[in-house]
Each structure stands twice: as structure tokens, then as C-alpha cells.
Amino acid sequence: MQALTLMVVYALTTITVQFVGLLISRLIEYEWPTLGLMSFLILFMAAFGIAWPIAVRVAEWLIRRAGHEVETAQSGGYVVEPAKRTRPSV
Numbered sequence: 001m002q003a004l005t006l007m008v009v010y011a012l013t014t015i016t017v018q019f020v021g022l023l024i025s026r027l028i029e030y031e032w033p034t035l036g037l038m039s040f041l042i043l044f045m046a047a048f049g050i051a052w053p054i055a056v057r058v059a060e061w062l063i064r065r066a067g068h069e070v071e072t073a074q075s076g077g078y079v080v081e082p083a084k085r086t087r088p089s090v
Helices: 002-031 033-065
Strands: none
């Protein structure tokens, strides 16, 4: 459930950051038409990286507010366990 919360919050955060980037690039294009496309592409790609840390913090806050503990360990997938040391037989 926590992964789903994070994915939904990330999608909403990305949409919001993309919209802000669009507004900024439109303002830049109004002033300097030759920089409009470049600023849009830079802000478009940067929005994905900017939205991730914001989404993680918001999702953690939502999970804690619901009264749950935030999972920090890897769940599912390939998990590597540390090798156990054995004493050599004498």
C-alpha cells in the first residue's frame, strides 16, 4: 500500500511540476522566443528529478499521518543476505 501511495503522489507531483515548468517556459518564450523550446525541454526533463524527493517526503508524511510506520527495507524482489561466518574446524 505504501508503494501505491508513493506512485500516486509522484504522478501528481510530476504533473504539478510539469505545469509550473510549462508556465516558466512560456514566460521565457514570450521574452526570448529563441530560448523557449530549450527552456521547455530542460524544465520537462528536470521535473522528473525534482518531483521525486518532493513525492517521497509527501508520501512519508501521508503514511505517518495515517498512523502507519514507513517501510524502509526492501520488499519483494531479489534480496541479498550477508554471508554467515563459520569458524574453521581444528
